[in-house]
Amino acid sequence: MRIAATIFLTDETITPVRLAQELEQRGFAGLYLPEHTHIPVGRESAYPAGGELPREYGRTLDPFVALGQASAVTQRLGLGTGITLIAQHDPIDLAKQIATLDHLSGGRFTLGLGFGWNKEEAADHGVEWRTRRELGRDRVGLMRALWSDEPTSYEGEFGSVRASEAHPKPGGGAPRILVGGAAGPKLFADIAAYADGWLPIGGRGLGESIPVLREVWETAGRDPKHLHVVPYAVLPSPGKLEHYEGLGIEEVVLQLPPAGESEVLRTLDTYAEFL
Template structure:
């Protein structure tokens, strides 16, 4: 089982360069970073985990800039977003960022996408909350037109692009319905999410990993009904606090990668946790 990590990197934590080097030296598989452009202080959206929103949400580094630094000082470490708030991006710009990072890292990038929870943040990006999922899927389709081998036009409900020369291309070859880097969709288990994953992704990025005994078989059923090869489905539990029993349970479900949560702290605190997690490698 591959053990990757995630962390809220901020202006007060360990740096991307220092963390990436330490992860690769210790044998961890990857680094995934979350995204929040800003957190409006007049917030009405409740924090999904309950209680007060932790300060790091309003201090996060841009994940693509931070992952670019991590890519430059490593050779094997995979890099990912957990998650990119795809509806909040201009899809042409995002397609270029993703393709550039994947190209420069030698194909080590995973695009984790999701729909968000902070209504106020999305609103400042001009996102109609009720349409954010449809908007996100439309933007992903537009991005894939730019990643296509031949110039490909796209006309969608929310955006369009002319057939264009657009390089670099993501490294990974098209596979089934998926063009571009390895793509995982985050979100709570449910028929709509699972149908979307089977239609347009490489797999699922569930937060925390609870309830997978029931949800993973259901996702596999939907996946196979869509004509996808069951061997290609990837389920990657995200932001996990590990224990031997939990990791063994994931392995029994056929899960091959788990993303462990690191604390948003300066280097000494992060490295202490990494040393503890190394026992699971």
């Protein structure tokens, strides 16, 4: 099992360069970073975990800039987003960012994408909340057209692009794409339609949900060997990781505290037993 890590990197935490170097030296498989462009203070959307919204949500570094720094000081460490708020991006710009990071890192990038929970943040990006999933699917279709080997046009419900020269290209024609979100028919249909797997937060209930996802996946004609399920933001224990292994899971992303260097490194020390 590959053990990766995620953290809310901010202007107050350990730096991307220091963290990436430590992760690679210690044998971790990857670094995944979340995204929030801003958090409107007049917020009506409830924090999904309950209670007050933690301070770090309004201070996150841009994940692509931070992962670019991490890429430059590592050779093997996987790099990913967990998650990119796909509906909030211009897809032509995002396709270029992804392809550039994947190219410069030697094909190490995973695009974790999702649809968000903060209606106010999305609204400031011009996103209509009820259609954000359909918009996300459309965004991926447009980006895949730009990543194609030959100039390929795309005409979707929410956007279009002419057949274009667009380089560099991600390795393999596209990065690995994982979709985050709670288990359900809409999410599983999206995963089977245009992604490589699921990025469930915490991993609770996977024993029941993974067989359902596998059925949807195979009904869509996808190869069962190519389905990736990567539990995300996990607080580890030996029993929990053994349970995941029994479900056929090959990668887990552990949660690090949004803290300074000394606290983060102490946490990595405690996670060493799982490597």
